[in-house]
Amino acid sequence: MKRCLRGDTVAIRELVERFQTDVFSLCCKLLGDRHEAEDVSQEVFLRVFRSLHRWDSARPLKPWIVGIAVNRCRTLLTQRKRRVESVDYLHELAIERPSDDSAELVREIRLALADLRPEYRSVFVLFHEQGQPYEFIAEALERPVGTIKTWLHRARLQVLERLRERGMVSEVGHELP
Amino acid sequence: MNCHEFDQLLMSRLDGSTVPLPPAVQAHLKDCSRCRELLILGDRLRAIPVATPGGPGPGFSDRVVLAVQVERRRRTFRRWAVGLSAAAAALLAIFAWQGLNWPANPNLPLAHKPSEPRPDVPPPSLQQARDLGQASIERTRLLAEDAAKQASVLLASTEDLMPAQLNMAPTPVPDVGKSVSEGLEPVTKSTRRAFDAWLNLLPRGGDEKPGL
Numbered sequence: 001m002k003r004c005l006r007g008d009t010v011a012i013r014e015l016v017e018r019f020q021t022d023v024f025s026l027c028c029k030l031l032g033d034r035h036e037a038e039d040v041s042q043e044v045f046l047r048v049f050r051s052l053h054r055w056d057s058a059r060p061l062k063p064w065i066v067g068i069a070v071n072r073c074r075t076l077l078t079q080r081k082r083r084v085e086s087v088d089y090l091h092e093l094a095i096e097r098p099s100d101d102s103a104e105l106v107r108e109i110r111l112a113l114a115d116l117r118p119e120y121r122s123v124f125v126l127f128h129e130q131g132q133p134y135e136f137i138a139e140a141l142e143r144p145v146g147t148i149k150t151w152l153h154r155a156r157l158q159v160l161e162r163l164r165e166r167g168m169v170s171e172v173g174h175e176l177p
Numbered sequence: 178m179n180c181h182e183f184d185q186l187l188m189s190r191l192d193g194s195t196v197p198l199p200p201a202v203q204a205h206l207k208d209c210s211r212c213r214e215l216l217i218l219g220d221r222l223r224a225i226p227v228a229t230p231g232g233p234g235p236g237f238s239d240r241v242v243l244a245v246q247v248e249r250r251r252r253t254f255r256r257w258a259v260g261l262s263a264a265a266a267a268l269l270a271i272f273a274w275q276g277l278n279w280p281a282n283p284n285l286p287l288a289h290k291p292s293e294p295r296p297d298v299p300p301p302s303l304q305q306a307r308d309l310g311q312a313s314i315e316r317t318r319l320l321a322e323d324a325a326k327q328a329s330v331l332l333a334s335t336e337d338l339m340p341a342q343l344n345m346a347p348t349p350v351p352d353v354g355k356s357v358s359e360g361l362e363p364v365t366k367s368t369r370r371a372f373d374a375w376l377n378l379l380p381r382g383g384d385e386k387p388g389l
Contacts (some may be wrong), residue, residue: 007246007249009242009246012241012242012245013238013239013242016237016238016241016242017238020232020233020237020238020241021231021232021233024230024231024232024233024237025230025231025232028230029230034230037230037233038233038234038237041233041237042237042240042241042244045241045245046241046244046245046248049245049248050248102225105221105222105225106225109222109225128222128225152188153184153188156187156188156191156219156222157184157215159222160215160218160219160222161215163218164211164214164215164218168218168221169214169217169218
């Protein structure tokens with residue numbers, strides 16, 4: 001971090017390469033567009049290095065960077081206010097998936113997320129698609145864990161209701177536990 | 178069991194709980210299609226593996242490093258520019274303050290004090306030139322008067338020459354010379370007398386005999 005603050009190019013490159021996949025992946029899922037996600041990711045790292053001197057070294061670095069990425073995406077989504085198209089990486093996922101209807105389900109989830117409030121969407125993506133625990137999300141978004149749970153609860157219900165309305169329920173072969 | 182209680186249970190399942198559904202929930206699910214469908218969708222959602230869309234395009238880190246360097250240089254330049262502008266503004270303010278307070282300082286040299294009303298006196302060089310010009314005019318006037326007197330005397334002694342000139346009659350050159358010499362004779366005679374008188378005033382010595 002000290003080398004980055006001094007403007008050491010090698011250190012800056014190392015930090016970018018260490019977090020670029022996480023940041024880009026998150027931006028891609030939140031924004032739904034690879035090109036836009038790449039632009040925002042670059043902006044996120046610029047902001048990271050711009051405010052690196054304000055970072056509290058007692059805190060973990062990754063949630064801080066993820067928080068910046070979520071804020072940038074939220075700002076962009078608020079400005080954009082448009083429906084997110086199905087992202088191209090979902091096609092890659094569909095090819096990799098053994099299940100036939102998983103890709104369609106993911107696509108429907110994506111459309112459902114587009115209608116959510118930005119903070120609900122962020123929490124949903126971080127938990128279900130990035131696999132981050134509550135504590136990490138709370139740290140990144142600088143909110144109490146209870147708030148994160150509430151947001152996620154509402155986000156899940158809205159997504160599931162949306163999937164139900166879209167007829168994504170297939171009771172065939174599904175047995176109650 | 179109601180739908181709200183079921184939602185709480187569903188959330189814990191989505192959080193990763195693997196506890197089997199209690200009989201009360203199963204009884205509720207048989208009667209409530211909404212909760213049954215949500216449970217099915219929840220289980221499908223939970224089964225979707227965490228997927229990543231991969232990393233950014235090639236050269237991403239290079240672009241970020243370049244952008245960081247450019248921004249760093251720009252910020253440094255801006256800091257310098259702001260500092261220099263502030264210094265220039267401070268210097269201007271100091272000069273302006275000095276200028277405003279200049280007359281109030283009694284220790285300053287007299288030349289820098291505010292100008293008092295002065296009499297409209299032309300510069301000395303101009304006055305001298307004017308005096309010189311006046312003296313030249315006076316001198317010229319005196320010389321002209323002397324010349325006029327001499328000319329009037331000269332003309333008065335050559336009355337016989339004037340009619341010949343006026344009549345434009347051809348006059349023989351020797352006669353003209355004679356007339357001129359006769360006309361100038363009073364002048365030459367008086368000059369000779371004046372010169373002799375001046376020589377007589379000089380102290381005499383030995384065999385020398387003054388006179389022309």
